[in-house]
Amino acid sequence: MPDGAYNYAYLDEQTKRMIRRAILKAVAVPGYQVPFGGREMPLPYGWGTGGIQVTAAIIGQDDTLKVIDQGADDTTNAVSIRRFFARVADVATTTRTEEATVIQTRHRVPETPLKDGQILVFQVPIPEPLRMLEPRETETRTLHALTEYGVMQVSLYESIARHGRIAKTYNYPVLVNGRYMMSPSPIPKFDNPKLDNNPALQLYGAGREKRIYAVPPYTSVKSLDFEDHPFEIETWTECCALCDSKESFLDEMIVDDAGKRMFVCSDTDYCQERQQQHRPEKT
Amino acid sequence: MTALAAGFDDSSHDSQRVFRAVLDAFSHPGRILAIPAKVEAPGALSIAATAFLLTLVDRETPLWLAPDLDSAEVRDFVRFHTGAPIAPVTAAAAFALITPARQPMLDGFAIGSDPYPDRSATLVIEVPALRGGPNRTLRGPGIDGSIIAGIAGLADSFWSEWAANRALFPCGVDVVFAAGSELLALPRSIAVQC
Numbered sequence: 001m002p003d004g005a006y007n008y009a010y011l012d013e014q015t016k017r018m019i020r021r022a023i024l025k026a027v028a029v030p031g032y033q034v035p036f037g038g039r040e041m042p043l044p045y046g047w048g049t050g051g052i053q054v055t056a057a058i059i060g061q062d063d064t065l066k067v068i069d070q071g072a073d074d075t076t077n078a079v080s081i082r083r084f085f086a087r088v089a090d091v092a093t094t095t096r097t098e099e100a101t102v103i104q105t106r107h108r109v110p111e112t113p114l115k116d117g118q119i120l121v122f123q124v125p126i127p128e129p130l131r132m133l134e135p136r137e138t139e140t141r142t143l144h145a146l147t148e149y150g151v152m153q154v155s156l157y158e159s160i161a162r163h164g165r166i167a168k169t170y171n172y173p174v175l176v177n178g179r180y181m182m183s184p185s186p187i188p189k190f191d192n193p194k195l196d197n198n199p200a201l202q203l204y205g206a207g208r209e210k211r212i213y214a215v216p217p218y219t220s221v222k223s224l225d226f227e228d229h230p231f232e233i234e235t236w237t238e239c240c241a242l243c244d245s246k247e248s249f250l251d252e253m254i255v256d257d258a259g260k261r262m263f264v265c266s267d268t269d270y271c272q273e274r275q276q277q278h279r280p281e282k283t
Numbered sequence: 284m285t286a287l288a289a290g291f292d293d294s295s296h297d298s299q300r301v302f303r304a305v306l307d308a309f310s311h312p313g314r315i316l317a318i319p320a321k322v323e324a325p326g327a328l329s330i331a332a333t334a335f336l337l338t339l340v341d342r343e344t345p346l347w348l349a350p351d352l353d354s355a356e357v358r359d360f361v362r363f364h365t366g367a368p369i370a371p372v373t374a375a376a377a378f379a380l381i382t383p384a385r386q387p388m389l390d391g392f393a394i395g396s397d398p399y400p401d402r403s404a405t406l407v408i409e410v411p412a413l414r415g416g417p418n419r420t421l422r423g424p425g426i427d428g429s430i431i432a433g434i435a436g437l438a439d440s441f442w443s444e445w446a447a448n449r450a451l452f453p454c455g456v457d458v459v460f461a462a463g464s465e466l467l468a469l470p471r472s473i474a475v476q477c
Binding site for chain 1: 295296298299300302303305306307311338339344396397400401427452457470471
């Protein structure tokens with residue numbers, strides 16, 4: 001049963017309409033950050049207030065919600081946001097990527113390919129990709145208006161000059177639909193190729209900065225690079241210690257005081273699926 | 284005095300379902316979506332246009348009504364159910380309800396600015412049907428390759444207006460075609476080939 005003390009999905013109808021209008025403009029102009037009247041949410045900034053407002057504006061009783069934090073369904077942020085929507089929106093929840101209609105995520109894109117009709121909602125701390133290079137909002141807005149992104153190319157070039165390669169490993173800037181530079185949120189650059197031409201709709205919500213942006217399905221998302229320094233994703237020599245995957249994003253764990261290490265999938269649902277398929281005797 | 288047409292049975296859940304249909308339409312331009320809620324349409328409005336208004340229009344969004352759709356019945360409906368002010372001129376409208384009788388169709392509405400392309404109007408265009416008209420090929424974000432749309436009742440000049448609107452990107456208006464209880468969206472990012 002939904003909690004009767006709150007309106008359906010926590011936000012009032014007027015706020016939901018305002019966010020819904022912002023989402024439609026965000027979809028119409030892929031990668032452009034639409035300002036919206038972000039509300040106070042019952043959790044602090046940095047815990048997904050933007051993502052939660054986007055989810056609250058789109059979610060309905062027919063939806064099945066999955067929430068992940070760094071790929072995991074069972075971490076604090078994921079558990080509390082999932083329980084929040086189960087309570088205020090009377091919505092079914094799941095940990096299975098393929099069963100979910102709405103997936104709210106912090107800092108990962110699921111390993112299991114997404115489908116047409118699914119919506120991926122990203123929690124975004126700093127929506128402006130140029131912010132660390134140009135602190136003034138008036139200036140970054142003008143740079144976007146003029147498609148003047150040279151400052152980011154220079155920053156990537158300086159990284160090559162200093163480190164011999166582009167050293168940025170997460171929040172790696174992308175160009176959406178050949179027009180807007182966009183922050184993909186702090187996902188590892190490993191996930192950047194999954195954003196490109198994805199059949200699912202991607203919505204990005206930044207609560208503190210009060211911005212919403214979107215990548216429609218089947219839209220080009222290109223990671224910035226140079227001809228002689230093409231974009232590359234992380235690779236591992238190890239495979240997952242639990243499911244043997246060689247294709248997924250791996251977390252490194254220190255398992256004892258002697259510094260013994262193991263590598264496991266960051267995506268818990270993907271890892272468990274593989275463990276059940278490949279090692280049925282262990283389940 | 285005519286009776287006021289009813290709004291949604293359940294404004295929260297019905298508007299959520301209709302919004303998802305509209306979002307689906309915007310993120311898959313050219314795809315025809317059915318309105319998943321019951322509404323009574325006032326005056327000359329279609330069910331789809333009525334549901335769209337009930338879902339997205341409110342006191343913050345001035346609505347412009349084309350003269351051939353404007354009536355006391357429609358104004359009362361909008362005022363009672365949404366509270367949206369009726370925009371006196373097209374440039375002041377956040378949303379507009381028009382028909383192909385308006386020529387030129389897209390002229391005079393807010394297109395946003397280069398720093399703020401979101402400050403542009405969304406037009407709901409009432410057409411006789413979303414199928415059976417001349418086939419046009421749509422390409423752009425949301426479309427896997429290309430899709431054919433056969434919107435009926437549009438003059439050829441609409442598509443040259445659309446090409447001019449497309450050339451303004453990232454500025455420009457966004458369009459939702461409504462017929463009966465179905466809608467189809469044409470965001471400004473979509474290129475159309477005749």
